[in-house]
Every structure is written in structure tokens, then in C-alpha cells.
């Protein structure tokens with residue numbers, strides 16, 4: 276059985292106060308910080324690079340989960356490892372060499388995770404499932420916070436959960452995009468255990484919002 280974890284995305288935090296906001300989610304009981312790195316090519320938005328990870332690392336004990344929305348993510352493995360990232364999630368759509376890129380992440384001492392966009396099937400990542408620590412199923416098209424959860428993605432979460440059982444594998448299942456107090460239960464029931472939430476956590480009272488998400492995870 277996998278531990279349920281809330282992973283607030285700092286994409287929706289105050290960019291001038293990342294340290295303050297991360298300490299806040301840590302105090303509120305979040306388990307993971309989700310860090311959205313975008314390059315303006317893989318997605319139509321730009322955020323930040325490994326400098327933000329290096330700045331946060333000495334300020335928090337939380338697990339730093341870096342979600343790379345960049346082309347050829349293998350190029351940046353070393354620098355994110357040095358910056359102090361705990362895990363790197365890379366899109367199967369972003370590289371010709373998903374297997375090699377995941378190997379590189381493991382060799383750099385980080386946990387390796389593979390991500391699939393809403394239009395990408397589980398089939399595409401079957402050959403690498405035995406080597407990953409986590410699979411991230413996008414529940415919106417990547418690039419921006421505040422979009423609507425796509426419920427059809429739960430079929431992929433169920434499929435992954437089934438494969439994991441049949442093959443006796445160990446990866447966690449993360450969902451990202453449109454997670455709120457209304458959608459988190461569906462994701463949990465489908466088999467996800469790591470829940471990224473950006474706008475839901477940071478709009479309004481952060482402590483209350485995290486508590487509400489956790490409460491939804493408790494119900495049977």
C-alpha cells in the first residue's frame with residue numbers, strides 16, 4: 276500500500292516568496308513540493324530552472340519533485356541533481372531516448388519518474404515501468420495552472436494500478452492538474468497516491484486548503 280501525499284505546485288505560489296510559501300506548505304502538512312520547470316518549447320510557457328531548486332534545498336526538508344516540461348530533459352539531469360532535487364519527472368513525449376534518460380536520472384542519484392500527457396497512452400511507457408519510481412499521469416494539458424481536471428484520465432490510472440499489481444512493480448502514481456477537494460477522491464479511488472495541486476492550494480487559505488484535501492483522502 277502506498278502512502279497518500281499532497282504535492283503543492285509552486286507554479287501557483289508567489290514567485291517573489293518561494294521560500295516563505297514552501298515553509299508554509301511544510302508547516303501545513305504537505306509531503307512534497309512540486310516544481311514545474313517549463314522551457315517555452317515543450318509547453319507554451321516559461322518558468323525557471325535549477326536555480327530555484329538550489330535556493331529551496333537548504334530551506335526545507337520536503338521532498339523536491341521536479342516536473343520537467345522541457346524538450347530533451349536528459350540535458351539537465353546533472354544540474355538538477357547538484358541543485359538538490361529528490362526526483363525528476365520527464366515526459367515520454369519530450370525525448371527520443373526515454374529509457375536512457377531515466378537511467379541517467381537514477382545514475383545521478385535521484386528518483387526517476389515518467390510522465391504522460393492526456394493524449395498519450397499507457398502503452399508508450401510499458402517498456403520502462405520496471406525502472407521508474409513513479410508515473411505521473413497528467414490530468415490537464417501541461418503548461419498552465421488553473422485548468423479543468425480531465426476525468427477520462429482515470430482509466431489510465433486504473434490501468435497502471437492493474438499492471439503494477441500483475442507485474443509486482445513498485446512505482447507510485449501521481450496525478451497533476453485540476454486537483455481540488457472535488458476531484459481528489461476520484462483520483463485516489465482510481466489508484467493514485469501523489470496529488471499535485473497548485474491553484475487549489477494557493478488561492479485563499481493555504482493551511483485550510485491542504486487540510487481539506489487531506490480530509491478527502493481519509494474517507495474510506
Ligand code: DX5
Nearest residue numbers: 284417418420421453473474
Ligand atoms: C501544469 C503543471 C501543474 C500545475 C497544476 O502544467 O504541471 O503542476 O501547477 O496546477 P493546478 O493544480 O492549478 O491545475
Ligand code: ZN
Nearest residue numbers: 311342451471
Ligand atoms: Zn506539474
